[in-house]
Amino acid sequence: xxxxxxxxxxxxxxxxxxxxxxxxxxxxxxxxxxxxxxxxxxxxxxxxxxxxxxxxxxxxxxxxxxxxxxxxxxxxxxxxxxxxxxxxxxxxxxxxxxxxxxxxxxxxxxxxxxxxxxxxxxxxxxxxxxxxxxxxxxxxxxxxxxxxxxxxxxxxxxxxxxxxxxxxxxxxxxxxxxxxxxxxxxxxxxxxxxxxxxxxxxxxxxxxxxxxxxxxxxxxxxxxxxxxxxxxxxxxxxxx
Ligand code: UDP
Numbered sequence: 001x002x003x004x005x006x007x008x009x010x011x012x013x014x015x016x017x018x019x020x021x022x023x024x025x026x027x028x029x030x031x032x033x034x035x036x037x038x039x040x041x042x043x044x045x046x047x048x049x050x051x052x053x054x055x056x057x058x059x060x061x062x063x064x065x066x067x068x069x070x071x072x073x074x075x076x077x078x079x080x081x082x083x084x085x086x087x088x089x090x091x092x093x094x095x096x097x098x099x100x101x102x103x104x105x106x107x108x109x110x111x112x113x114x115x116x117x118x119x120x121x122x123x124x125x126x127x128x129x130x131x132x133x134x135x136x137x138x139x140x141x142x143x144x145x146x147x148x149x150x151x152x153x154x155x156x157x158x159x160x161x162x163x164x165x166x167x168x169x170x171x172x173x174x175x176x177x178x179x180x181x182x183x184x185x186x187x188x189x190x191x192x193x194x195x196x197x198x199x200x201x202x203x204x205x206x207x208x209x210x211x212x213x214x215x216x217x218x219x220x221x222x223x224x225x226x227x228x229x230x231x232x233x234x235x236x237x238x239x240x
Contacts, residue, residue: 006046021059031172032180033060054169066207086186119192156183
């Protein structure tokens with residue numbers, strides 16, 4: 001059973017349960033994809049029907065932002081846990097290194113994915129990154145073929161939302177991968193180009209504040225986020 005937060009339905013899972021689900025999907029064969037919506041996704045899905053459908057069709061839907069957790073609480077249906085895309089990705093990396101499961105990295109500016117791969121392999125000995133591709137390609141077909149030829153079973157798709165979710169739906173199955181995960185700006189973090197907030201700030205749910213200070217040009221985007229909380233209050237008052 002999923003929990004509806006302003007139209008986007010989230011899994012009620014702990015980080016460990018999310019990883020167990022991912023392992024089962026890879027073992028199962030066939031194509032599957034996971035999404036990690038934050039409040040910006042909720043606002044985008046309200047006006048972008050194909051994106052809303054892509055979120056709805058995902059095999060795993062993890063609440064990435066504290067805003068989602070607050071909104072769920074306000075609505076009176078709290079989520080079990082916050083599962084950030086980064087934490088989910090790190091859990092997958094440890095498991096893939098252990099099991100020798102080939103990983104492909106797709107997205108970010110030229111050079112970033114390759115640098116992220118180098119760092120991942122250092123941090124997760126035994127990890128096999130079977131290919132990388134930046135996220136500013138024009139034609140999809142050669143990228144699909146590159147992933148297919150690499151033999152990747154898991155692909156981190158980091159093209160930003162809604163592009164990455166639509167890409168996974170449209171092209172995922174043709175790549176032969178078993179699991180794709182939409183992970184936004186994670187490759188920039190893995191490459192060391194963008195720093196994560198200190199652990200204490202992450203624990204307090206203040207990662208957004210850290211990002212705002214470090215990347216003030218995001219202010220415009222972030223100014224819309226309280227809207228999600230206001231909408232949750234409105235929905236609660238209307239008894240929905
Ligand atoms: N990106 C990309 N192709 C595009 C647009 C964006 O590969 O056409 C990348 C961008 O370089 C960045 C990521 O997608 O690495 C999106 O980052 P953002 O910070 O917007 O995502 P968030 O972490 O907020 O979801």
